[in-house]
Amino acid sequence: xxxxxxxxxxxxxxxxxxxxxxxxxxxxxxxxxxxxxxxxxxxxxxxxxxxxxxxxxxxxxxxxxxxxxxxxxxxxxxxxxxxxxxxxxxxxxxxxxxxxxxxxxxxxxxxxxxxxxxxxxxxxxxxxxxxxxxxxxxxxxxxxxxxxxxxxxxxxxxxxxxxxxxxxxxxxxxxxxxxxxxxxxxxxxxxxxxxxxxxxxxx
Ligand code: GAR
Numbered sequence: 001x002x003x004x005x006x007x008x009x010x011x012x013x014x015x016x017x018x019x020x021x022x023x024x025x026x027x028x029x030x031x032x033x034x035x036x037x038x039x040x041x042x043x044x045x046x047x048x049x050x051x052x053x054x055x056x057x058x059x060x061x062x063x064x065x066x067x068x069x070x071x072x073x074x075x076x077x078x079x080x081x082x083x084x085x086x087x088x089x090x091x092x093x094x095x096x097x098x099x100x101x102x103x104x105x106x107x108x109x110x111x112x113x114x115x116x117x118x119x120x121x122x123x124x125x126x127x128x129x130x131x132x133x134x135x136x137x138x139x140x141x142x143x144x145x146x147x148x149x150x151x152x153x154x155x156x157x158x159x160x161x162x163x164x165x166x167x168x169x170x171x172x173x174x175x176x177x178x179x180x181x182x183x184x185x186x187x188x189x190x191x192x193x194x195x196x197x198x199x200x201x202x203x
Contacts, residue, residue, distance in 0.1 A: 002193035012044025014088035021186030030193030096148035106146035118151035141180035143188035
């Protein structure tokens, strides 16, 4: 079994999709054992607690900076024996010091078809605003491994979503979540959990 930590900053609808997928058996080789938030007010923390999942709040401010925050996250992941880290709406770019420790062990969901509308500065609604400004007729979501390049790691899964003429950033965000993110994130988590579990078994 792969022990999963989900890192969040906000509403946590992707965390909810993962919790639901574990309950329904879509995720069967992984178990969400920890949720870490860099925002004490994130509703995602309530979702975790409602489902009996341990939580930790680790903020840049309380730690005194980004690198101290990352060190605290690493310490917490190690204490909890975590095998796989899922960034689900985690709004902080992790340094090379962090990503280098977890090669092919961190995955992220991004709300566009990478390599479009990605990299530093493209997060949340900004991604959908950029897609609408460009006038693309198809967008979507991407799950990828995380390395030292923001949104630059190996792609695991993608799903396309059609853009309507009257879409706003808000309607497009919702569509991309419903039609792509909440579907491919659980599938990708199961795929990677399975491969990590198999490697753990032969150790
Ligand atoms: C999601 O749309 C996710 O893809 C996006 O933030 C939202 C979080 O929603 N992530 C990024 O933009 C990362 N660059 P959630 O908290 O409801 O899952």
